[in-house]
Amino acid sequence: MGWLPIFKKEMRLYFGSPVAYAVATFFLFITAFFFAPSFIQYAEFSLRAAMQPQMGQTLNATENILRPLTYNMAVVLLFFIPMLTMRLFAEEKRAGTMELLLTYPLRDGEVLAGKFLAALCLYALILVLTLFYPATVAWFTKIEWGAVLSGYLGLLLIGAAFLSVGLFVSSTTENQIVAGFGTFGALLALWLLGWFADSAQGALRTAVQQTAIIEHMDGFAKGVIDTKDLIYYLTVIAFALFLTLRSLESKRWRG
Amino acid sequence: MIQADHLTKSYGPVTAVQDVSFTVDKGQIVGFLGPNGAGKSTTMKILSCFMPATGGRATVAGFDVFSQSLEVRRRIGYLPENAPLYADLPVAAYLDFVAEAKGVARGLRRGKVADVMDRCAIADMQHRLIGKLSKGYRQRVGLAQALLGDPEVLILDEPTIGLDPRQIADIRALIKSLGGQHTVILSTHILPEVSMVCDSVIIIHRGRIVAQGTQSELVQQVFPAARVEVEITGPADAIGQALKSIPGVTAVEAVAASDGTARFVVEAPRGRDVRGEIPKLVTARGWGLLELHTVGLSLEEVFIRVVAGEDHAPQIVESVQETA
Numbered sequence: 001m002g003w004l005p006i007f008k009k010e011m012r013l014y015f016g017s018p019v020a021y022a023v024a025t026f027f028l029f030i031t032a033f034f035f036a037p038s039f040i041q042y043a044e045f046s047l048r049a050a051m052q053p054q055m056g057q058t059l060n061a062t063e064n065i066l067r068p069l070t071y072n073m074a075v076v077l078l079f080f081i082p083m084l085t086m087r088l089f090a091e092e093k094r095a096g097t098m099e100l101l102l103t104y105p106l107r108d109g110e111v112l113a114g115k116f117l118a119a120l121c122l123y124a125l126i127l128v129l130t131l132f133y134p135a136t137v138a139w140f141t142k143i144e145w146g147a148v149l150s151g152y153l154g155l156l157l158i159g160a161a162f163l164s165v166g167l168f169v170s171s172t173t174e175n176q177i178v179a180g181f182g183t184f185g186a187l188l189a190l191w192l193l194g195w196f197a198d199s200a201q202g203a204l205r206t207a208v209q210q211t212a213i214i215e216h217m218d219g220f221a222k223g224v225i226d227t228k229d230l231i232y233y234l235t236v237i238a239f240a241l242f243l244t245l246r247s248l249e250s251k252r253w254r255g
Numbered sequence: 256m257i258q259a260d261h262l263t264k265s266y267g268p269v270t271a272v273q274d275v276s277f278t279v280d281k282g283q284i285v286g287f288l289g290p291n292g293a294g295k296s297t298t299m300k301i302l303s304c305f306m307p308a309t310g311g312r313a314t315v316a317g318f319d320v321f322s323q324s325l326e327v328r329r330r331i332g333y334l335p336e337n338a339p340l341y342a343d344l345p346v347a348a349y350l351d352f353v354a355e356a357k358g359v360a361r362g363l364r365r366g367k368v369a370d371v372m373d374r375c376a377i378a379d380m381q382h383r384l385i386g387k388l389s390k391g392y393r394q395r396v397g398l399a400q401a402l403l404g405d406p407e408v409l410i411l412d413e414p415t416i417g418l419d420p421r422q423i424a425d426i427r428a429l430i431k432s433l434g435g436q437h438t439v440i441l442s443t444h445i446l447p448e449v450s451m452v453c454d455s456v457i458i459i460h461r462g463r464i465v466a467q468g469t470q471s472e473l474v475q476q477v478f479p480a481a482r483v484e485v486e487i488t489g490p491a492d493a494i495g496q497a498l499k500s501i502p503g504v505t506a507v508e509a510v511a512a513s514d515g516t517a518r519f520v521v522e523a524p525r526g527r528d529v530r531g532e533i534p535k536l537v538t539a540r541g542w543g544l545l546e547l548h549t550v551g552l553s554l555e556e557v558f559i560r561v562v563a564g565e566d567h568a569p570q571i572v573e574s575v576q577e578t579a
């Protein structure tokens with residue numbers, strides 16, 4: 001149960017400072033920019049469709065508004081997740097509080113779990129706030145909640161994967177800005193792998209494609225929960241957290 | 256309770272601590288004394304399991320600080336140099352976090368936190384953000400977090416730094432009261448602090464232990480002879496001769512002489528007190544005794560002698576005391 005005090009402390013720090021509020025506002029503001037135009041456009045389309053019945057068959061609110069929104073939110077995460085994680089270890093090291101933290105009777109894994117779960121919890125809370133968008137659409141027309149929730153599961157997983165990468169980068173530096181930009185760079189690299197896949201051939205192409213982090217959002221956004229995608233994200237999370245743990249433990253060896 | 260065997264720590268090519276060995280018994284308060292950069296903090300970081308030693312080993316309460324770190328950490332309270340704390344947390348919330356992290360049971364936590372805040376006199380600031388506190392308060396919050404969980408061993412790196420004189424007195428009294436049940440190891444470069452608070456002293460200089468023992472042991476070790484300094488009006492030569500003639504006196508050294516008065520340092524073996532005979536001698540000859548005091552009895556003089564290798568300790572001691 002050693003993770004619990006760390007979790008509570010991180011939550012207090014998130015909500016006791018402007019961090020949580022600023023980050024939530026930023027995320028909602030940006031995603032609203034993606035949501036509002038497609039929502040208005042869809043409204044106009046459906047108005048025209050009311051006059052031309054054959055056009056109405058292609059209209060699907062889930063497909064036309066919410067699925068692109070899921071993608072766009074995933075893109076915004078690239079910028080947003082580093083802001084949540086950059087502080088977590090870097091600031092403790094800079095302020096010297098790490099010295100105290102590491103001399104409390106807590107295992108390194110517990111410290112890491114507390115921090116990871118706190119960041120994940122804050123992220124999940126912000127995701128819940130964005131349920132406002134599908135709820136707005138659902139107010140006017142029928143949507144496929146199953147597909148929407150599958151998209152959200154995808155967002156939760158890709159977010160958790162980003163958070164673990166962010167934690168690892170933060171554990172390697174004592175400069176928050178370096179941690180933030182480093183995380184952003186690492187995530188961007190994972191993201192852009194998909195582009196390089198196009199210029200590769202055969203098995204290499206498949207390998208690169210399967211490593212690209214965004215590829216695995218596809219299924220979730222469509223409403224298909226594939227074990228392959230689930231395992232991909234869980235593997236990324238486990239691997240990044242494992243590296244973070246090693247990075248923390250190395251402190252005890254090297255001093 | 257604490258045992259260090261040939262501890263060595265190097266940061267790359269720089270050796271911060273070299274071959275440091277000492278033992279601290281249960282309930283003792285030990286002072287770590289040394290100039291800045293002598294290796295005090297490094298030794299404490301090793302003992303608190305924050306940093307591994309490059310060589311040698313250390314045990315706290317019988318557990319190895321490296322291989323049984325978790326067991327050691329359950330038994331220590333550590334106050335690092337400059338008391339690093341979370342600036343964005345209020346004092347009470349911070350201490351509650353520490354209590355929980357140290358595994359204080361849920362039901363006891365509130366009481367324990369209130370208790371340490373009381374002992375460190377910070378209860379009136381409990382709702383303030385730590386970042387808004389003055390240095391003295393922050394230092395005391397740091398001490399409070401070390402005391403939480405009733406650790407058997409307290410490792411305090413410069414606990415009184417940044418405090419005003421009254422707070423220093425309070426904290427010293429608090430630390431002194433911890434002796435007996437708790438084993439305390441504290442570092443400082445304030446010499447009077449050690450004589451006031453500590454049972455024994457370890458003097459560390461350039462990464463090595465140069466002297467250790469109780470205060471009186473150190474004094475005897477460093478100054479095997481008792482020294483008395485006198486200032487007498489009269490003919491210097493005659494006075495010197497007369498002082499030498501006192502039975503038991505082994506050496507008389509003229510320190511300074513100016514028109515009509517002379518200063519001497521008289522050495523005699525320990526246990527042979529010549530202070531009673533000097534005034535008699537002086538009055539019998541019709542000279543005037545202006546001053547008489549013992550030298551080489553305080554920790555300051557020991558420290559200066561051991562660390563700086565200075566001969567004329569007293570003059571330097573005064574400046575040390577002022578900065579303290």
